[in-house]
Amino acid sequence: EINGEMEKETPMNRLLQGDVGSGKTVISIIAAYKAVKSGYQAAIMAPTAILADQHLKNYTKMLEPYGIRCELLVSSVTKKNKEKILERLANGDIDILIGTHALLEDNVVFKNLGLVVTDEQHRFGVKQRAKIVSKGNNPDVIVMSATPIPRTLALILYGDLDISIIDELPPNRKKIETYAVGKEMEERVTAFVKKLIGEGRQAYIVCPLVEDSDDDADLKSVTALAEKYKTEVYSEYRVEYLHGKMKAKEKDDIMQRFKDGEIDILISTTVIEVGVDVPNASIMVIENAERFGLAQLHQLRGRVGRGEYQSYCILKNNGHGEVSKERMKVMCQTNDGFIISEKDLELRGS
Numbered sequence: 001e002i003n004g005e006m007e008k009e010t011p012m013n014r015l016l017q018g019d020v021g022s023g024k025t026v027i028s029i030i031a032a033y034k035a036v037k038s039g040y041q042a043a044i045m046a047p048t049a050i051l052a053d054q055h056l057k058n059y060t061k062m063l064e065p066y067g068i069r070c071e072l073l074v075s076s077v078t079k080k081n082k083e084k085i086l087e088r089l090a091n092g093d094i095d096i097l098i099g100t101h102a103l104l105e106d107n108v109v110f111k112n113l114g115l116v117v118t119d120e121q122h123r124f125g126v127k128q129r130a131k132i133v134s135k136g137n138n139p140d141v142i143v144m145s146a147t148p149i150p151r152t153l154a155l156i157l158y159g160d161l162d163i164s165i166i167d168e169l170p171p172n173r174k175k176i177e178t179y180a181v182g183k184e185m186e187e188r189v190t191a192f193v194k195k196l197i198g199e200g201r202q203a204y205i206v207c208p209l210v211e212d213s214d215d216d217a218d219l220k221s222v223t224a225l226a227e228k229y230k231t232e233v234y235s236e237y238r239v240e241y242l243h244g245k246m247k248a249k250e251k252d253d254i255m256q257r258f259k260d261g262e263i264d265i266l267i268s269t270t271v272i273e274v275g276v277d278v279p280n281a282s283i284m285v286i287e288n289a290e291r292f293g294l295a296q297l298h299q300l301r302g303r304v305g306r307g308e309y310q311s312y313c314i315l316k317n318n319g320h321g322e323v324s325k326e327r328m329k330v331m332c333q334t335n336d337g338f339i340i341s342e343k344d345l346e347l348r349g350s
Contacts (some may be wrong), residue, residue, distance in 0.1 A: 012140035018166030019337040020302025040114025062293035073099035148337030176305040179329035207287040239263040279307025290319030
């Protein structure tokens with residue numbers, strides 16, 4: 001679909017949806033290759049610096065052998081380097097520019113922009129999408145999303161886009177084993193996490209809140225939990241925590257250290273749900289899982305199972321309602337994001 005549309009007279013406007021790890025990035029790389037070999041430049045926009053950096057590595061690895069020049073533009077680039085990049089971009093020495101919102105600035109000028117790819121589209125507003133598109137002369141546009149949206153809903157949300165769906169995963173991906181447990185299983189879960197770390201793996205522990213709130217004593221906050229896990233439960237391991245109120249640089253540093261294997265257990269709020277790739281992390285424990293929507297649980301779960309190791313997702317469920325049980329059941333039964341999002345729509349309404 002993309003290949004054919006890039007050859008048409010009219011610009012392409014396409015939403016590319018596929019589950020976590022289904023290969024959207026590879027498709028965007030092929031499209032960028034086609035654009036560059038046809039004499040155009042491509043812009044790839046991602047919501048975070050970590051993600052942009054990850055794309056740069058993937059793009060470079062695949063495209064450098066073909067003489068295609070990729071460059072990274074994020075806010076942390078020094079002023080001097082930035083000037084060089086902008087100059088090379090304007091005279092066509094850079095074929096593919098990958099970056100964050102930094103690409104939207106007025107002084108970022110392309111010589112001949114023919115393809116725009118925005119990753120994790122829901123993190124960008126309509127205006128931002130329009131702004132990057134305006135830097136070219138009606139370029140082709142691919143909008144990527146790893147949050148599977150039922151087709152009916154996608155048409156309402158993105159009425160201006162055609163939809164392409166990748167509905168299969170690459171070979172050799174092991175299915176993530178998912179279990180829903182109650183309070184009584186606490187110790188077994190802890191023992192299991194320790195066993196996997198002993199084998200050299202890493203773990204995520206996700207919780208819904210940053211600070212302790214008075215109104216709900218049951219909800220474990222990141223800071224309180226991190227303290228308990230660091231000093232008591234997992235005191236012999238390297239434990240760090242991450243939440244949205246931290247400065248971007250702090251977050252990036254911690255994620256980078258986790259990626260490099262310097263942290264065993266990362267306790268976090270949902271800030272980790274998007275696109276971070278740590279193949280060695282093989283277990284995720286989600287505290288108060290009843291507090292998350294199905295689509296969100298599915299997104300979170302997609303952070304594990306990205307390497308060759310069998311991975312696990314453990315949902316700690318303190319909810320007693322029928323809906324909450326039903327949601328946990330769906331999560332344990334299927335790994336198909338499209339089925340999950342249909343069910344979410346059914347249970348929670350649009």
